[in-house]
Amino acid sequence: MNQLSVPHLDGNVLAGPLADVFAVDPTTAWHRCPTCRMPSSIGELHVYGTGPGPGLTGRCPGCADLALRAVAQPGHLWLQIGNGAGAFRFPLPHSAR
Amino acid sequence: MSGFSPGFRGRTHAFEGRLPPGQYPTESFPVLSAGPTPHVPTEDWSLTVTSETGESRTWSWEEMTALPQQHPTVDIHCVTRWSKFDTRWSGVGLDTLLEQVESDAGFVVAESYDGYTTNLPLEDLTGNKAWLVHSFDGYPLAPEHGGPARLLIPHLYFWKSAKWVRALRFTTENEPGFWESAGYHDHGDPWREQRYWND
Numbered sequence: 220m221n222q223l224s225v226p227h228l229d230g231n232v233l234a235g236p237l238a239d240v241f242a243v244d245p246t247t248a249w250h251r252c253p254t255c256r257m258p259s260s261i262g263e264l265h266v267y268g269t270g271p272g273p274g275l276t277g278r279c280p281g282c283a284d285l286a287l288r289a290v291a292q293p294g295h296l297w298l299q300i301g302n303g304a305g306a307f308r309f310p311l312p313h314s315a316r
Numbered sequence: 317m318s319g320f321s322p323g324f325r326g327r328t329h330a331f332e333g334r335l336p337p338g339q340y341p342t343e344s345f346p347v348l349s350a351g352p353t354p355h356v357p358t359e360d361w362s363l364t365v366t367s368e369t370g371e372s373r374t375w376s377w378e379e380m381t382a383l384p385q386q387h388p389t390v391d392i393h394c395v396t397r398w399s400k401f402d403t404r405w406s407g408v409g410l411d412t413l414l415e416q417v418e419s420d421a422g423f424v425v426a427e428s429y430d431g432y433t434t435n436l437p438l439e440d441l442t443g444n445k446a447w448l449v450h451s452f453d454g455y456p457l458a459p460e461h462g463g464p465a466r467l468l469i470p471h472l473y474f475w476k477s478a479k480w481v482r483a484l485r486f487t488t489e490n491e492p493g494f495w496e497s498a499g500y501h502d503h504g505d506p507w508r509e510q511r512y513w514n515d
């Protein structure tokens with residue numbers, strides 16, 4: 220299957236939404252892709268769905284395999300690591316959206 | 317035609333009763349993505365419907381386009397709050413495809429070429445209100461909008477209308493899909509604002 224290039228941003232755009240639920244800078248978190256074995260940080264992921272949404276999808280910069288999904292809803296952040304099912308819903312501090 | 321677009325107030329009035337709560341009308345067609353756009357040549361394309369017992373039926377592009385074609389004009393509603401009125405599509409009614417496979421299951425998971433999935437109650441796919449579409453506004457459906465073929469289920473939020481669909485799988489349980497397992501609602505009725513899991 221060929222893939223056309225479509226716009227994506229780098230994983231640093233995840234810093235804002237994830238910072239509300241992490242005590243350390245999440246963009247430095249390290250990950251080794253289970254599919255192509257390429258190492259990357261969250262900040263280096265290719266992120267789709269910025270702007271219009273419906274959620275942010277972070278993909279391996281090497282093979283585009285799913286690395287994480289983040290869905291912000293009022294009062295909560297849903298975070299799913301890896302490409303299986305089963306997201307965690309974090310409560311957001313009331314100051315955050 | 318003049319170069320002026322009709323006033324916003326006028327249009328809103330004309331579409332009164334057609335805008336679900338929390339939505340705004342748009343004339344553009346925003347592209348929402350969860351990954352790279354797959355490019356699937358029609359000669360490599362197929363759609364497979366599989367029952368909960370494993371019985372299946374597959375259509376090639378030629379076979380699918382030889383089925384009776386319908387031309388729905390419908391309003392679509394995205395969970396990101398835009399709605400687009402009177403969109404024109406061509407394709408095959410899902411009734412035509414689903415009735416070819418015997419099943420007692422109450423749910424369907426749509427699977428796409430890019431790995432995307434979404435779950436749907438069967439009753440939302442039958443009764444002449446859901447389609448497999450391959451053209452938009454008289455032209456072949458562009459890859460960024462889900463071409464060569466996508467689902468069109470206009471009475472639900474548009475994330476349910478899976479782009480680049482390649483399979484419909486009957487399931488006895490309602491299995492959450494790509495966004496449903498990350499917080500989005502299992503059903504997604506825009507008139508009831510079923511955006512998130514507990515809405």
Ligand SMILES: [Zn+2]
Binds near residue numbers: 254257279282283284
């Ligand atoms: Zn990879």
